[in-house]
Amino acid sequence: MxxxxxxxxxxxxxxxxxxxxxxxxxxKRATTLIPCDVFDSVENLETYFYYGYPPPYYDVHDGGARMAKSQVTIVDSRDGPYLQLNATPKAEGVGPPKFGNISLEYISGTITSYQNFVIAPGGRLDMQADFITPVLEGCWEDWWLTGADDKWPPEIDMAEWRGEIGSILSFNLFNDSVTSVAHNEFPYPNPDEWHTVRADMRALEDNITVKVDYFLDGIFLQSQWGNMTGEPMVMILDYQMLAWGGSPGPDFPTFWKVKNLSVVSYDP
The missing domain is CATH 1.20.5 (Single alpha-helices involved in coiled-coils or other helix-helix interfaces)
Incomplete structure (x- = not known):
């Protein structure tokens, strides 16, 4: 015995x-693709991101806000610097009132990564950021990946908030069509305080499927799967208004705050 x-x-x-x-x-395979001090200065920000959406959208996309560089700032607070995206009601007569059938009622801020992110066969990407997020009716914030070169899907929403449903955090993954989507919602308490969202993306052994594990403040919440191995994607921090955020929106400026964003690759 x-x-x-x-x-x-x-x-x-x-x-x-x-x-x-x-x-x-x-x-040992860890490679930092975006460092956690990316929002410590304008210089750092502009090294990794440009203002607005990827082409062909540039300054308008899906919602009721037109994006402008002026709405993107780095704030040097007592607790350290952070990125601030500012959605402000648009003054009458400023800019075109509509984009197609969409009424443009706000000026806001969005940034897109220069870099493409790929979950390679046998590889993994870990993405993390801290947020203070307005969850008022009309506000629609999204931290997401979408296909490079205007390819959609794929799409991974690492964190999405839609004011029409209140203080709720959503995770979404569009696989190979608009109907092939994984969607999960979780309570998001105290949205005016900093919270950490993390998404770990791993290529599975079939070299097709990506598994995404989502965390809030270090607590695992959900896994989703999609056929995204090898797909180049860009990252967008998007402060839209109205549309999926609900209506009417606030008649005063609101601020989405982000800090400590990082991306680490573990590709073979």
Missing amino acids: GTRYVALALIALAAASLTTLSESELQ
């Missing part, structure tokens, strides 16, 4: 060693 227990212990120890080794090897 003693010999058996020793053998079992050695097997367990070996398995643990393999697990530790695997995690250790994974950390």
